[in-house]
Amino acid sequence: MTTAAPTLGQPTRLSRSRGLASRFLVFATSQEFVLLLVVVLLFAVVGNTNPRYLAERNVLNIFNGNAYIAVAAVGMTMVIISRNIDISVGSLIGVLGTVSGSLAINGYPIWSSWLVPILLGGVVGAVIGFMVAYLRIPSIVVTLGLLSILKGGLITVTNGAWITDMPDTYFLAQMRTPEISLLGINIPAIPSPIVIMIVLTLLAALWMRYSPTGRAIYAVGGNAEAARLSGISEKRIIMTVFIINGLCVGIAAVLWATQLSIIQSTVPAGLELQVITSAVVGGVSIMGGVGTTIGAMLAAILLSAINSALVFINVSPYWFRAVVGVLILITVLTDLLRRRRTQA
């Protein structure tokens, strides 16, 4: 116990004002705050040029459109913080979405078409986690292999046939909360993906910040050897991270599958990159040990907002990818500079 060591000498300087000021500085320069600022600024500037950008319908679309990416980014955030990567998420979303649709059109109960893909995602996550933690295969290799297996397998099994004619009650992502009038304020109906995205992100953020396991994820990603020497089981943490990631991918897949009336039974191109981009732009360090799910969600929203803004200010949407690329480089660069400064 630290009390055991008697206090000798003068007490250590504990300047409260300096603490507060530095805390504010830390907050103001945090990736989350900067992202929030950029999103607000984007809405203000583009809305000023073209007021239709701020129409309720468009704003909801912006938040809604990338919600499933943000949900997958919650899992990706944990994976990257633990100093791993999962490049199979896009393929897994495609496969689990197809599973979901198939269950729905083959007469299984609707709830099972929502639940089974999520659980299946957890199982796949456990398999990845096992190979990474116990067989010591680097996660990029494991998920690269899985990506190919899932992609090839899906095409072989489904022949790329579209799934249509799902029952009306299937479309989870098209549902909305009821309009509520609370204390005279009308809260509009909110699409379910937005609700799921926000709830999941906040729950995950709280869990990562306040649970011993969450803390251990940061520790393993920050310095695996020191974490192991502190009695943390690296293997168990990596398993946990990949299982949670799998569950998140499952939820993302259900949202993706239930947003349109057609499921294409293919893997959406570049989806894993959008998920990883959200995490990285959201301030999750590719070097491990740093980041939050809130940052990743804000980044997913920002990407969606930029995509939409290009249309409203008459810029070719082909610029979108270039803009995203610039964002990634800026974020990684500031991350590196920040690290270099703290190491001085």
Place this chain on the structure above:
Amino acid sequence: MQEKPILELEHISKRFPGVQALTDARMDVRAGEVHALLGENGAGKSTLIKIISGVHKPDTGDLRMDGQRVVFNNPREAQAKGVATIYQELSLYPELTVAENIFMGHAPRGLLGSVDWRAMRRRAEEILLSLNITDLGVDDKIGTLTVGKRQRVEIAKALSFNARILIMDEPTAALTEADVQRLFGIVRLLRERGVGIVYISHRLEEVFTLADRVTVLRDGHYVDTKAVREVTSEQLISMMVGRTIDNLFPKLPAQIGEPVLEVRNLWRKPLCKGVNLTLRAGEIVGLAGLVGSGRSEFAQTVFGFTPAQSGDILINGKRLDIRNPGEAMRHGIAYVPEDRGTQGLIRQMRLRENVSLAVLRSVSHSGFIDNRAEHELADKSIGSLQIRAFSGEQVVNKLSGGNQQKVVVAKWLAAKPKILIMDEPTRGVDVGAKAEIHRLISELAQQGIGVLMISSELPEVLGMSDRIVVMREGEIVAEFSREEASQEKVVAAMMRDAHSAVSAQGAAT
């Protein structure tokens, strides 16, 4: 031997962040001599040879070859001038052949600049033959060879540069006896051919068998150069250790109780070979030994980081099976690792988060970390260890070395250990922080904690320990009580000195 030296170093100083590695060091190497370089861990031997071989540039001082001042900006320039170095970790490419390794970077070229394979193989054969090496094929892959053979390839590689100075850093450390003899044969052959050899070894008997002259360094300072014929091993040892015991906090008397940790015949290859050790409550046991003698490996085996292959660990008299650090912690063992950077701290985390890392469960309520408990723990640590930080919210990376070390110690004290293993607790720490850490260790022992302190600093070991145990090559070779221990006895035991009678006396305890 009367001829002028090929290589001379004068007034060499070198400073690294936080340490003065060398101060006004000097050395000279003549053609056709084996010149031994001696000194304790951290005496500056490695820095000196890295300056000779162009890895580091000295802050002050001159290097002269054949009387001409030279400046090596990188190892390549040193090689071009005929300085070749064989490091402890051999730097060969395991997937390539003997010939390819020998001529790595300077392969004979044919027409159009392509590698002339035939010339390369022929010249490689010539070099091997000139060294009387007949059991090596130039087409053998390095990965298939034994350590001894690989080392011979390194020597052949050095000669392919027409080396005039050959630096060998503990060349026998990993060799079998037969390979040692072959190595000696080659070294003598090279000496006859006029190569100047700088030979670093911790084995004094090797110095006496092989070397012509010997230079001793201590704490980065030049001590003396002697002809080997004219010195005894006692003289060499006292030249190496003649340090005064200062900057130390005096050890406080503590009540020594029952054994808390008993280790019996503990094995974990390669560097923990049948270790027996007893640690009592309130006792400080100093574990001395050279770098690579297996001290850290032994500690990490007890702590379950590298679980034991066989042998018993008893805690409070109960035999336990410790498979990982988590289990060791539950049984009251704490291990403050040697390397803060890679083993102790999570650098991007705050002080508070680092301190609570080993006790996350106990600062948690119903599955969540209790913020207030965690803050209290951090503030208490800052207060009791006098960590210079403005709050627990400070990222540990921004703290000084000594304060970082205190954070690691605080992390382990938070776990309320009964057995505290500290691996080089004051390495890289300034004088003030060092005394504070010593005071802390003393106080912990007073509270009945058994402390096992691994240290390469003899004054620290002698000043702090109730008992001193010496390890060499994975085994415990001597034990001294506080009263009977002296720097000379401990060093003699560390180095297994056949020429000295002291070690035999000391080992009797």
